[in-house]
Amino acid sequence: MPPSAPEPRRRRPGLRAALALLFLVLGLGAAVALDLSPAGLAPKEGGLRLLGEFLSHAHAPAMDYEAPPPDGAPPILAKALEAARRTVVFAAAGMSLALAIGLVLGYFASAAWWSEDMVGGRSGSSRSLRRLAGPALWTAARALVVLLRSVHELLWAVLFLAALGLNSATAVLAIALPYGGTLAKVFGELVDEAPRDASNALRQLGARGAQTFLLGLVPRALPDMCAYAFYRFECAIRSSAVLGFFGFETLGFAIKQSFENLHYGEVWLYLWTLFALVAAVELWSSRVRRRFVA
Amino acid sequence: MAGCTFELRGATLAHPGVVALADARLAIAAGERVALVGPSGAGKTSLLRLLGAATRASAGSVLVDGRDLASLAPDELRRVRARLGFVHQDHALVPNLRAISNALLGRVGSQGLLASLKSVWWPSRAEEEAVHALFVRVGIGERLYHRVDSLSGGERQRVAIARALHQDPGALLCDEPVASVDPARARDTLALLRSLSMERGLTLVASLHDLALAREHFDRLVGLRRGRIVFDAPVGRVGEADLAALYQLDADERSDLASVGA
Numbered sequence: 001m002p003p004s005a006p007e008p009r010r011r012r013p014g015l016r017a018a019l020a021l022l023f024l025v026l027g028l029g030a031a032v033a034l035d036l037s038p039a040g041l042a043p044k045e046g047g048l049r050l051l052g053e054f055l056s057h058a059h060a061p062a063m064d065y066e067a068p069p070p071d072g073a074p075p076i077l078a079k080a081l082e083a084a085r086r087t088v089v090f091a092a093a094g095m096s097l098a099l100a101i102g103l104v105l106g107y108f109a110s111a112a113w114w115s116e117d118m119v120g121g122r123s124g125s126s127r128s129l130r131r132l133a134g135p136a137l138w139t140a141a142r143a144l145v146v147l148l149r150s151v152h153e154l155l156w157a158v159l160f161l162a163a164l165g166l167n168s169a170t171a172v173l174a175i176a177l178p179y180g181g182t183l184a185k186v187f188g189e190l191v192d193e194a195p196r197d198a199s200n201a202l203r204q205l206g207a208r209g210a211q212t213f214l215l216g217l218v219p220r221a222l223p224d225m226c227a228y229a230f231y232r233f234e235c236a237i238r239s240s241a242v243l244g245f246f247g248f249e250t251l252g253f254a255i256k257q258s259f260e261n262l263h264y265g266e267v268w269l270y271l272w273t274l275f276a277l278v279a280a281v282e283l284w285s286s287r288v289r290r291r292f293v294a
Numbered sequence: 295m296a297g298c299t300f301e302l303r304g305a306t307l308a309h310p311g312v313v314a315l316a317d318a319r320l321a322i323a324a325g326e327r328v329a330l331v332g333p334s335g336a337g338k339t340s341l342l343r344l345l346g347a348a349t350r351a352s353a354g355s356v357l358v359d360g361r362d363l364a365s366l367a368p369d370e371l372r373r374v375r376a377r378l379g380f381v382h383q384d385h386a387l388v389p390n391l392r393a394i395s396n397a398l399l400g401r402v403g404s405q406g407l408l409a410s411l412k413s414v415w416w417p418s419r420a421e422e423e424a425v426h427a428l429f430v431r432v433g434i435g436e437r438l439y440h441r442v443d444s445l446s447g448g449e450r451q452r453v454a455i456a457r458a459l460h461q462d463p464g465a466l467l468c469d470e471p472v473a474s475v476d477p478a479r480a481r482d483t484l485a486l487l488r489s490l491s492m493e494r495g496l497t498l499v500a501s502l503h504d505l506a507l508a509r510e511h512f513d514r515l516v517g518l519r520r521g522r523i524v525f526d527a528p529v530g531r532v533g534e535a536d537l538a539a540l541y542q543l544d545a546d547e548r549s550d551l552a553s554v555g556a
Binding site: 204206207220223 | 346348372373374375376378379380382384386387388389390391399400402403404405407410411414457458461
């Protein structure tokens, strides 16, 4: 008797509809809870005029100060470029520290590092120590990563402003901590997902645990790790600019000052500078990324 | 250094629900060239993995150079592995490293951590020359500085062989070295393995599908079927009947096929 065909896998068309309905209900529920009403979208007194005036300056950024600057102020273009430079410097400093944090924590937070495959110490006692200490260290590393990541860079900035005051270290730490946590999480996952064929082969030819990890597994994850680090550098530039609202002299600081003085032409000059900066980094990093990932 | 010797004493390799290799008895002398032949799933790869100290026998014992692998401390086991050049079917190279770096990885088993990192990223002149000589020997001398992912399948296999040779091994264990190449290249590859074995005194064990190729390039055939060794003899003494029995379908396999056709 020919064997009967296997039962086809049942699809559940109801599931997707139910999920869509669930999100709809959640959305409506949130709107009710927040007391949202369409009236909130109506502009307040004079708001439309203000918005129109602001937007009307977009095509004509100021090429000079709109009010007499204090004595000894540089030309406005020089000021914009200097603010852009500071934005990049804060981002780069924060990112370098974040990379160091991410590489060290990511190493401990990767499950592969603690897996049986990589436990290949010199002696039986060092192996059993690794086996005992492994789960504890891994859990601690994961917890630290979650802690660093769950606090936004602006909140870190508030904390460090209170603790350290308005200095460069505050801004650098505010970027480095959450970014370091995110890099650690992603680096750890990339290493865990990297193909194991080469690392198994190294183990097979007598490599120790650390050699198997560093020479067989990490190189396979490295292109993706580099690509991700460049993407985060773009994000760090935006974060660095926004930190200017706290008084660090990045583009955000200049934008805030001019906006408060209603100098919209100046605001647009700084905004265009920021656009150009982000676009330039994006262009550069996408080139480098193509080279790594290709 | 002399070639490695191997011995299986009733070695069994069982995975949950499957016995991949049952009660295998086999002795391979230094410098012998042995082909493992048999249909897919016969246990050829399991046998190679046992010989290569890649996995522990579930029962029985595996001896390499006369030492029972089960009795070795982890560090001693590593040293045994470092003497066994294993050429994997999928080559198991790091595709985004250069060919030379991959070959240099062959020596990590006998290096410390820092030395191995240095030789992969900043190889010395002597190391570069040693690997270049190996690449010339296996026929890809001009590919030294190419990234592995830019090489053809055949070239990758040569890099894998060069990595195994850089181990300065006592044996080459090759899993299906010609499974995915055309007949002309298959002949080339096996001729290369044979001549390497002869000039360096290496013990050579390879799993193969193709009986004609196995008879042409090896001295001894070990036939496997359903996890058991069904014959083990010098090439000249393996008869057509042995080979036919190896690939003959069982009654129940036949009926499966018949029902598919029906």
